[in-house]
Amino acid sequence: MEKIINQFLTEVNERNKNEPEFMQAVTEVAETVIPYIVTKDIYYGQNVLLRMAEPERVISFRVAWVDDNEEIQVNRGYRVQMNSAIGPYKGGLRFHPSVNLSILKFLAFEQIFKNSLTTLPMGGGKGGADFNPKGRSDTEIMRFCQSFMSELFRHIGPNNDVPAGDIGVGGREIGYLFGQYKKLRNEFSGVLTGKGVSWGGSLIRPEATGYGVVYFTSQMLNHINESIEGKSIVISGSGNVAQYAAEKCINLGAKVLTLSDSSGYIFDKDGLNPEKLDHIMYIKNVKRERISEYVKKYPKAVFYSNQKPWGIKCSIALPCATQNELNLADAKKLKENACLCVCEGANMPVTPEAIRFFNESGVLFAPGKASNAGGVAVSGLEMAQNSLRYNWTRKEVDSKLKGIMNDIHNSCLEFGTDKKNINYVKGANIAGFVKVADAMLAQGVV
Ligand code: NDP
Ligand code: 2IT
Numbered sequence: 001m002e003k004i005i006n007q008f009l010t011e012v013n014e015r016n017k018n019e020p021e022f023m024q025a026v027t028e029v030a031e032t033v034i035p036y037i038v039t040k041d042i043y044y045g046q047n048v049l050l051r052m053a054e055p056e057r058v059i060s061f062r063v064a065w066v067d068d069n070e071e072i073q074v075n076r077g078y079r080v081q082m083n084s085a086i087g088p089y090k091g092g093l094r095f096h097p098s099v100n101l102s103i104l105k106f107l108a109f110e111q112i113f114k115n116s117l118t119t120l121p122m123g124g125g126k127g128g129a130d131f132n133p134k135g136r137s138d139t140e141i142m143r144f145c146q147s148f149m150s151e152l153f154r155h156i157g158p159n160n161d162v163p164a165g166d167i168g169v170g171g172r173e174i175g176y177l178f179g180q181y182k183k184l185r186n187e188f189s190g191v192l193t194g195k196g197v198s199w200g201g202s203l204i205r206p207e208a209t210g211y212g213v214v215y216f217t218s219q220m221l222n223h224i225n226e227s228i229e230g231k232s233i234v235i236s237g238s239g240n241v242a243q244y245a246a247e248k249c250i251n252l253g254a255k256v257l258t259l260s261d262s263s264g265y266i267f268d269k270d271g272l273n274p275e276k277l278d279h280i281m282y283i284k285n286v287k288r289e290r291i292s293e294y295v296k297k298y299p300k301a302v303f304y305s306n307q308k309p310w311g312i313k314c315s316i317a318l319p320c321a322t323q324n325e326l327n328l329a330d331a332k333k334l335k336e337n338a339c340l341c342v343c344e345g346a347n348m349p350v351t352p353e354a355i356r357f358f359n360e361s362g363v364l365f366a367p368g369k370a371s372n373a374g375g376v377a378v379s380g381l382e383m384a385q386n387s388l389r390y391n392w393t394r395k396e397v398d399s400k401l402k403g404i405m406n407d408i409h410n411s412c413l414e415f416g417t418d419k420k421n422i423n424y425v426k427g428a429n430i431a432g433f434v435k436v437a438d439a440m441l442a443q444g445v446v
Helices: 002-015 020-037 048-052 101-117 138-155 171-185 205-223 240-251 274-287 291-297 328-336 352-361 374-388 394-416 424-443
Strands: 057-066 072-083 089-095 123-129 161-164 232-236 255-261 264-267 302-305 316-319 341-343 364-366
Touching: 002 020, 002 048, 020 048, 020 101, 020 352, 020 424, 048 424, 057 101, 057 138, 072 089, 072 101, 072 138, 072 161, 089 101, 089 171, 089 374, 101 123, 101 374, 101 424, 123 138, 123 161, 138 171, 161 374, 205 240, 205 316, 205 341, 205 364, 205 374, 205 394, 232 240, 240 255, 240 274, 240 316, 255 274, 255 291, 264 291, 274 291, 291 302, 328 352, 352 364, 364 424, 374 394, 394 424
Parallel strands: 089 123, 089 161, 232 255, 232 316, 316 341, 341 364
Antiparallel strands: 057 072, 072 123, 255 264, 264 302
């Protein structure tokens, strides 16, 4: 088996040299899905996974714009259209200086499986730019978004490719991108998700990823007769996903001890409450400042500069910032502190060595493609509401989100249970693969 997996990975690597994040994502899927493929006549010999690992199309383009000092800036924009077997390409846009093809291809590849798991008809895609929004004025952000969309609009559409937010792209950026698309196409359509509710957005979309992560965590705990209530929780990040994960944890009676950003983390041993979380949202979403501002208003909390929160004792850890932010040494600290469950809010935040350690040492672990699928799931519901020209209530969307997270959990159990042991990575990868593979086989070799 090892030989077949290595042959496959060598072939993919040949075509994707110097793309470590992409190879990391493909390796994780290959190690769990190839042993399944070889037992199924319909998939064996069809090179389906090899086809999935090659993007259908990659677009790269210049984004030139003028900053507030009237200097001309140049960035690089991308859209990776990875797989459209089960629906239009769907996935977020990331604006961050680290953005490159390796990162966007890993994200687009994971998105294929995640979107399949949601049970909604969405293919996989991802895009973004190596633009750093930090310290930029509102008008600079607007000009950048307009320039970015002046090229991207040619390649997307409500039945073809529907982008959304990711790191550095939230409601403000989606607004500027939508405005420019509408002007260029002279069309009001559901081409982006994460829109404002008064112009086609869905209720609960901002909350969906974070809430979904916590619903999924609850389901994992319920399965071992545990619950989230009263548990201490360590969260990294303080952006969209982290904020709403924290909100839901607090609502369910858990104690959220930490949040972080790229400058360090805050530890509040009394736990966050709704008022403290409101203040975090004000710091991050309105003032757009560093998380360290928190301790000015709440001096009992401590800010640890340039450190990660994984050494804080907790029962549950939710990494919600970025890829490869929790390594083997961090995983060992969590285990020593009797952590029960690690559920990914970010995409690929836990390194392969750390995942192996969790699986071998009995710490429940959920991969992002299952546990953070709530965001794209509600994006799918936003697309459905746009097509219907209708809006569901908050309660309706939240209940659909809960149902979808529950279905994903059940799919993980169906494909990932082996002699009562649950491997959520294996379960999510195989369940996600099957639906896309069946569609690709039915549609022929193209
Ligand atoms: P935001 O931009 O809202 O927040 C990102 C957070 O992560 C910030 O606190 C940021 O800190 C921190 N961060 C980003 N890059 C780094 C880095 N290199 N090192 C340390 N910290 C970093 O993004 P989201 O909350 O939307 O996204 C967070 C994660 O969740 C990403 O992995 C994303 O792909 C994933 N995700 C997002 C979904 C969504 O719907 N938004 C859906 C599913 C997954 P700072 O402000 O200092 O940069
Ligand atoms: O990683 C993700 O799933 C997202 N950033 C959300 C994608 C979407 O289309 O809502």
